[in-house]
Amino acid sequence: NAGVTQTPKFRVLKTGQSMTLLCAQDMNHEYMYWYRQDPGMGLRLIHYSVGEGTTAKGEVPDGYNVSRLKKQNFLLGLESAAPSQTSVYFCASSSGGSSYNEQFFGPGTRLTVL
Template sequence: NAGVTQTPKFRVLKTGQSMTLLCAQDMNHEYMYWYRQDPGMGLRLIHYSVGEGTTAKGEVPDGYNVSRLKKQNFLLGLESAAPSQTSVYFCASRQSGGFTGELFFGEGSRLTVL
């Protein structure tokens, strides 16, 4: 039981390049989230999904797109990377209903944009 798996774990991009981060969870969770973590800023929600085929904007969605074609996968895309998108990206998931506070996180993907 792997939980939440993110790939890749590290990536270096040049400004203007595109890339996709993949998140996979094997817990049959309905809800999935993408956060970014920056020093002094905490975790900020980029986009989230409440089920297969659905996506919604979070706190800092600009410059990112997402897709949830399968329940277990949540993709985060950067169409034209900018240095301001240098960050550590975390995917998380949780069950729908009940207590809303327990998120299960992946180990993070460290992205550097030069």
């Protein structure tokens, strides 16, 4: 099992460009999450999904959109990238939404917006 995978690993964008980050999991998990990690800030939740076809806002959703058309995939979109979105993005999944559920993380995507 590959677990949680993310594509791409690195990306450089110019301000105003758009891009989509892809997250895929092969554990048949219902719940999927997108976080961003910034120095000194820890991880902050952007959006999450509790199942195929559903999405919800997290702590810092502005400037991002998400879609969960297939259970195994969770896409994060930036319609018009800004330098403030320079960050490392992590996708995670879990079998349930309880606070007792362990989250499984992908390796991350390092995004730089110039």
